[in-house]
Amino acid sequence: MTTSAANSMKYWADVIGSHASRYPLSSAQDWYKLIYQGTLGAEHLLQDVPAARQRLQVEWDAVEAQTGAQCVCDAIAPENRIVRLHLRPLKALGCPVQTLWTAFEKSAALPTPGKADFVDNWRRLKQALPAADVEAWDHIMASQGYPVCHHSPVFRQAYRPAYRVVHLQACDRGLLKWINAIYS
Numbered sequence: 001m002t003t004s005a006a007n008s009m010k011y012w013a014d015v016i017g018s019h020a021s022r023y024p025l026s027s028a029q030d031w032y033k034l035i036y037q038g039t040l041g042a043e044h045l046l047q048d049v050p051a052a053r054q055r056l057q058v059e060w061d062a063v064e065a066q067t068g069a070q071c072v073c074d075a076i077a078p079e080n081r082i083v084r085l086h087l088r089p090l091k092a093l094g095c096p097v098q099t100l101w102t103a104f105e106k107s108a109a110l111p112t113p114g115k116a117d118f119v120d121n122w123r124r125l126k127q128a129l130p131a132a133d134v135e136a137w138d139h140i141m142a143s144q145g146y147p148v149c150h151h152s153p154v155f156r157q158a159y160r161p162a163y164r165v166v167h168l169q170a171c172d173r174g175l176l177k178w179i180n181a182i183y184s
Helices: 003-022 028-040 049-062 087-093 097-109 115-128 134-143 153-159 173-181
Strands: 073-075 082-086 163-167
Touching: 003 028, 003 073, 003 115, 028 082, 028 115, 028 134, 049 087, 049 097, 082 087, 082 097, 082 173, 087 097, 097 163, 097 173, 115 134
Parallel strands: none
Antiparallel strands: 073 082, 082 163
16 A cells, blocks of 8 residues: 555544544445545536525525534545535524535535545445445445435434535635634
8 A cells, every 4th residue: 555545544544433423323325425525525416506506595594503513514535625514503603605605616616536536435445434234335336336325314314414515625714714613
């Protein structure tokens, strides 16, 4: 294994460890989604920009503002390059939905690795995942060409995910202020 690959594995181990403690009910499906988003970002969600913008607005309007119970963001890629920004705490802090949309849209426009990079990450990391159903999930996804997927029903019920995936480099100072507000 090259030094670069070893460093990548160490960083991914940090991401996996953080998520294992925060989301202990994660299944192989949720780990797959984490690695997919952490490798490829969210460009697949912007095939139809007006529809994606509308989905964000509808979701934003529907979620309750919430403080304390959830962090503002979860790192989902090595070196915190890509994060999940959680709508509930951002809304509670007063972050404008347009600010989040701008970062999401800019993130989708950034270059990302190809599907082969995701498959390589998934294959290297799947042995380290704290889920019993990883091999069965891998078989299903491989037979479908490793597509994007949703969170598992258990994850959705337990954690009620409401977030957008963004690259930190796509965040303007205003959004970084909202992300950092909870820590100051």
